[in-house]
Amino acid sequence: MGCMRLSNLEPDRAEAVIHAALEHGVGLLDTADVYGPSHDAIGHNERLIARALRRWRGDAPVVVATKGGLIRGAGPGRWRPKGTAKHLREACERSLRGLELDVFELYQLHAPDPEVPWRTSLRALEALKADGLARRVGLCNVTRAQLEEAADHLAIDAVQVAISPWDDEALYDGIVDWCRARAIPLLAHSPLGAAKSEAKRRRHLALRAVAARHDATTAEVTLAWLRDLAPVVLPLPGPTQILHATPRDLHLTETDRAQLDTALPGGAWARGISPPAEPSGEVVILMGIQGAGKSTAAERWVEAGYQRLNRDERGGRLAGLNLALGEGLAAGSRRWVLDNTYPTRASRARVIHQAWRHGAAVRCEWRDTPLPEAQINVVRRLLAQHGRLPDAAELTQLAKRDPQALAPRALFRFDEQLAPPQLDEGFHALDRVRFTRRRCGSRSAIMVQLEGVLRRSASGARAPIAEDDVVVDEALCDQLRAATDHALVGISWQPAIAGGELDLERARAILHHTLALADLEVDVRICPHPPGPPRCWCRPPLPGLAVQLVDEHDIDPTRCTFLGRSAADRTLAERMGFRFVDATTGDVSAVTSPR
Numbered sequence: 001m002g003c004m005r006l007s008n009l010e011p012d013r014a015e016a017v018i019h020a021a022l023e024h025g026v027g028l029l030d031t032a033d034v035y036g037p038s039h040d041a042i043g044h045n046e047r048l049i050a051r052a053l054r055r056w057r058g059d060a061p062v063v064v065a066t067k068g069g070l071i072r073g074a075g076p077g078r079w080r081p082k083g084t085a086k087h088l089r090e091a092c093e094r095s096l097r098g099l100e101l102d103v104f105e106l107y108q109l110h111a112p113d114p115e116v117p118w119r120t121s122l123r124a125l126e127a128l129k130a131d132g133l134a135r136r137v138g139l140c141n142v143t144r145a146q147l148e149e150a151a152d153h154l155a156i157d158a159v160q161v162a163i164s165p166w167d168d169e170a171l172y173d174g175i176v177d178w179c180r181a182r183a184i185p186l187l188a189h190s191p192l193g194a195a196k197s198e199a200k201r202r203r204h205l206a207l208r209a210v211a212a213r214h215d216a217t218t219a220e221v222t223l224a225w226l227r228d229l230a231p232v233v234l235p236l237p238g239p240t241q242i243l244h245a246t247p248r249d250l251h252l253t254e255t256d257r258a259q260l261d262t263a264l265p266g267g268a269w270a271r272g273i274s275p276p277a278e279p280s281g282e283v284v285i286l287m288g289i290q291g292a293g294k295s296t297a298a299e300r301w302v303e304a305g306y307q308r309l310n311r312d313e314r315g316g317r318l319a320g321l322n323l324a325l326g327e328g329l330a331a332g333s334r335r336w337v338l339d340n341t342y343p344t345r346a347s348r349a350r351v352i353h354q355a356w357r358h359g360a361a362v363r364c365e366w367r368d369t370p371l372p373e374a375q376i377n378v379v380r381r382l383l384a385q386h387g388r389l390p391d392a393a394e395l396t397q398l399a400k401r402d403p404q405a406l407a408p409r410a411l412f413r414f415d416e417q418l419a420p421p422q423l424d425e426g427f428h429a430l431d432r433v434r435f436t437r438r439r440c441g442s443r444s445a446i447m448v449q450l451e452g453v454l455r456r457s458a459s460g461a462r463a464p465i466a467e468d469d470v471v472v473d474e475a476l477c478d479q480l481r482a483a484t485d486h487a488l489v490g491i492s493w494q495p496a497i498a499g500g501e502l503d504l505e506r507a508r509a510i511l512h513h514t515l516a517l518a519d520l521e522v523d524v525r526i527c528p529h530p531p532g533p534p535r536c537w538c539r540p541p542l543p544g545l546a547v548q549l550v551d552e553h554d555i556d557p558t559r560c561t562f563l564g565r566s567a568a569d570r571t572l573a574e575r576m577g578f579r580f581v582d583a584t585t586g587d588v589s590a591v592t593s594p595r
Contacts, residue, residue, distance in 0.1 A: 001026045001245065002189055002238035004035045007045045009240060018052040021245040022062060030160070030187065030236050032067035032110055033095050034079065039072040046098040054100070065106035065158070065187075066095045067140055069113065069121065083113030083121035092133050106158055107134035111141040114416065118146065122154040129155075138187075144174045144345055145419035156184060163188035163233075165204065165222060166197055168266030171229070172346035172353070174425070176270040180230045188226050191235040192219055206263035210256045216248055224250035225260055229270045269353050275426060281334030281360035283325065285351055287342035287421065288367030289414045290406050291377035292435065294339040297367060301337040309338045312403040318347060322354050329358035336360075343417040345425060352426040361428040364421050369435035371415045372543070372575035376437075378406050379537050379547045389544045392535035408534050408542055441556035445487035446480065447549065449540075449564040450524060453583045454480075454490065455514050463494045465502055467513040476563075476583070477518040486561075489549040490524040493539055497528035504528055525549060540564075541571035550576070 001021045006014040018029070029049055036044030046066060053062065068091030071082045092107055107128060109121055125137040138158030139150060150156060159179055161170040167190065170176070179186040192201065201207060207218040214221070219237070226235040228251075239245040252260070261268040284301055286294045295310075302308050307328065309321045318340060325336055342348050352362045369377075381404060382389060390398060390405065398405035423430045448454050450463070455472045457464045464470040480488060492511070496502040504526070511524055525545040527538040537544030550557060562573035565583045573580035 001029055002236035003029055003031045003045055003049055005238045005240050006048060007036045007041070011048060011051065014048055015052040015055065017239055017242055017245050018049065019056055019058075020242040021239070022056060022058055022060065024246040025060075026245075027061065028063045028065060028234070030065050030067075030189070032070065033091050033098075034070045034072050034110070039074050039078065042072075043094060043098040046095055050098060050100045063105045064099055064101065065108060065138070066099065066104065067108040067110040067160075068092055068095060070110040081111045081113035081116075083109065083111075083116040083124070085120060085124035085127070088121065088124040088128070092128055096133065103132060104134040104136075106136045106138055108138040108140050108158065108160060112139075112146060118149060119153055122150055126154055140189075142175075143419060144178055147175065147178055156182075158185045158187060160187035160189055160236075162190045163226060163229075163235075164191050164193045164197070165207070165225070165264050166193045166200065168264070169344075169346050171266035171270040172349040174345055174349070176230050176233065177272065179232050184232060185234055186230070186232050188233055188235045191226050191237055192222055204263070206259050209259060210252070213253075213256070214250055216250055219244070220247045220250055221256075223247060224252055225264065225267060228252050228257065229267055265353060269349060273353070273356065275356050275361065275428070276359045279359060279361035279428070281329060281355075281358070282336075283329075283351060283355040283360050283362045284337040285342055285348060285362060285364045285427075286337060286339035286367065287348065287364060289343075289369055289371065289374040289418075290341060290404075290411055291374035291381070292367035292369035293377070294367055297365065297433075298337050298339040306335045306337040307333055309336060311340050318350070322350050325351065326354045326358060329355070329360055334360065341414055343414050343419065345419045345421075348421060348425060356426070362426060363429040363431070364425075364427045365431045365433060366421050367433050367435070371411060373435050373437060374411055375408070375537075375575070376543050376547055378404075378411065379544050380551070382406075382537065383548060383551070389537050389548065391529065395535075408537060439556070439558075441550060441554050441559075443487050443554050443556060444485065444559035445489060445550075445553060445555040445561075446483055447546065447560055447562045447578065448476075448480070448488070448490045448522070449562075449566075449569050449583075450490050450492040450511075450514070451494075452565050453563055454518065454522075461496065463492060463496065463507075464510050464514070465496065467510055470510065470514050470517060472514060472518045477520060480518075480520055480522075487553045487555060488520060488522045489553060489555075490522045491527070491540065491545045491549075492524055493527045493529075495528075495530050497526075498530035523549065523553065540566075540568040541575065543572065543576055546572060546576050546578075 006017060031045045031049055033043055049064060068088050069081060069083045070079055072079050109125055112118060113121060128134045129137055136157035138160060139156060140160040161175055163170050176186060201218045207221050210221045211218050223235045226233055286297055288294055298308050309324055311321055338351060355362045395405050395407045421430055454476060455470055458469050458471050494507050497504055497507055507526060515522055525548060529536040529539055534542055557577035560578045561581055562578040563581050563583055570580050
């Protein structure tokens, strides 16, 4: 039983629900240190359980499994991971005190922390076992790819993910299959969905039909459907009433299973189905990051007689494309190509399942394009379509009618989600196409970061805020004036413009004064956007301004030197294929020397 919702009840009522569940045969109570009525009630749910167990008169063994590695702020939606070794150790020790235990039978990491190396959190869990604080450890809210990586560093004793009729991501991600093959318990949290799912469940035709045959509730049928997926699957319902803490233990018949498989196909996939013995068609999945060249590749398949399904053209969701694929295969069209991102195993599995249901095999062509290269491609596409780089607000509006008007976050999200495709997902062929950029440009160039390199602010601002605030580096200016066979270009990030301390017109006037002092002709592009997570394409290390300058000046990146000073400058140079010279060393002699 999941105990999170009990913190919203009066203590005596919550205790009565726990006692009813234990007397009904429940042997595992799942909680977490952050479960409580508010963000500042850390340990509330654990203390509630400890009180209930202290006052229970039964003698059956009970396992209390808790979780650490999440913190809460004030207000809704303020939950975030914290997977440092120090935090996990402190959370585990605090939970032991709150639950009045000497050792945990099962202690779980609540969620991976993207800001902490995965191995760091795994080693912290292993240390809890080694030091006798937990006999077994588990991982929650993970993908199969994360499980496979974790298994190389940690003995995983349990896995916990969300599974319900309305949340089948884990089913298609292959987590059930992974746990079943290793006999690892898979705890299915939120098995009945959120509170708003109750009405949906009661209206569900297949759940209602099976419930009627068994004189049961749709909740009881849902729990039976989950248990039927595999012996390792243990649903964690979260009752708040005594009646719901004692559900009937149903067993599905073949008729029940067939009806539910049609309505909830993720269940059939999780139990395991076989590909068609003699395929009568082929579906090609072209997958890869935005800007990987999937559209161009799709055109070749179309020329070979395949029909194309693409969300950018049709709109809607991937589920709609999958439905269209099934209808097309059923109607007799046997060759299809789908060119969407498909970063996760689950997104690809849904296509494979649909194809297999209609007797078709599936080929995957992975357009393996590194994030920096994809960013350059997206920037070039924006420049070709709009003649400039739209800012964040414009991108938001453009995206409503143009799916290719992508903000930087879209590509970062793909990179975070990517689970590289594997042949064992069900593909009859897997082709990996690595990206190779064609040589472009013919001119050599020097690209300079203005701020802190070519010039500085006498007042200490990030960029000069007036003409009399400009101080240029005379030695560097001498070097650049001598570089007559190089194109001279520059970039400048001036967040003061976004902050209202300076307007763009004034910034350009100060820039004009800078170049007059330096006695240089340099084509400089300005990023006027604020700090924080990058929402524009023009702020280093994102490549927008550099790509714009390279293309407009016919620059060969392999013959371009970038003179900068920050880590962002160095990263930008590496991603563009420039030679980087660090101006902070004071050695600028390499600026004009041969590469």
